[in-house]
Amino acid sequence: MSVFPEQGMVRAEQQAADTPSERGSFQVVAARELPRLYRLARRLVGDEAEDAVQDALLKGYRAYASLDDEVAAPAWLTAILVNCCRDRARAKGRRVEETELNEADGFSLYRTIAAEDPFPYSDSLHLDFLHQFGREDVRAVLAELPELYRLPLVLCYCEGYQVKEVAYLLEVPLGTMLARLHRGRKLFERTLWDYAERHGLLKENAKR
Amino acid sequence: MITCAEAVRQLWEYLDGVVEEADREKIEEHLSFCRRCCGELDFAEELRRFLAQPDEPDLPADVKARLLATVTELEERA
Numbered sequence: 580m581s582v583f584p585e586q587g588m589v590r591a592e593q594q595a596a597d598t599p600s601e602r603g604s605f606q607v608v609a610a611r612e613l614p615r616l617y618r619l620a621r622r623l624v625g626d627e628a629e630d631a632v633q634d635a636l637l638k639g640y641r642a643y644a645s646l647d648d649e650v651a652a653p654a655w656l657t658a659i660l661v662n663c664c665r666d667r668a669r670a671k672g673r674r675v676e677e678t679e680l681n682e683a684d685g686f687s688l689y690r691t692i693a694a695e696d697p698f699p700y701s702d703s704l705h706l707d708f709l710h711q712f713g714r715e716d717v718r719a720v721l722a723e724l725p726e727l728y729r730l731p732l733v734l735c736y737c738e739g740y741q742v743k744e745v746a747y748l749l750e751v752p753l754g755t756m757l758a759r760l761h762r763g764r765k766l767f768e769r770t771l772w773d774y775a776e777r778h779g780l781l782k783e784n785a786k787r
Numbered sequence: 788m789i790t791c792a793e794a795v796r797q798l799w800e801y802l803d804g805v806v807e808e809a810d811r812e813k814i815e816e817h818l819s820f821c822r823r824c825c826g827e828l829d830f831a832e833e834l835r836r837f838l839a840q841p842d843e844p845d846l847p848a849d850v851k852a853r854l855l856a857t858v859t860e861l862e863e864r865a
Contacts, residue, residue, distance in 0.1 A: 609858045617846040617854075629850050633857055640861045687795070689830045705830045709837050718842065735803070736838040742805050757805065764799055768834075 582654045582744045605643045608652045609636055616660050622733050623664040625722060634663040661734070661748045668726035675725040680762055688768035697781035711780035720767070720774050728763030731756060789813045794824050798831050
């Protein structure tokens, strides 16, 4: 699904030329989109998902009359929801220290795993490392990241949006988004390793 | 010709499809002979699959009911 207005929504000039088509009520649209919106919100703000979706429904309801084409509603609601999630995440997000970013920037998970060799009897060391993590662990690692980096990572790599779409959704220029994704990936790698150390995942018999 | 460090730095952007054509060619040329960087590439791909695994549970019935009630209330108030 594209999130761009030019691909998803009818523009104002087109709207003037078109005759208004039959459209479903906001209730119908919302009911159809709820499962997807909730799942996305869970990824972005965890336990605050229900509140974030509610924020988005309130905002969406108020603006629904100005949406030109019902076909665009899913992309339009996604953009509203991401905005609401960002506001919530920002309000409680932790600040990241420059030193932490610089340290993470020089970190390579691939090289660290090879150098530390946590599973000496393994012939697929790097894969075995990843296999130590259950879903709860991945969620916990992502939750440790500051929202500035977590949201782009989740949208891009968990949800599969294109980098350009993520830049659009989070309202930053593409270059800024590329830099954030780069730093976010490094922080994620560093956090994965630290988490594995802290939770005893770096033992041969820790496999699930 | 680019170094391993340069190739590795751009691997994710290469996989994201956001590197310039000229850079893409340089990366592919480097990967064609550098086994170590191919290992990095494989790992980057694994990490991407790892992140893309489906995760969150379905919308619970009680949450769905509460959210739909919010919308119903809005429509009734209008």
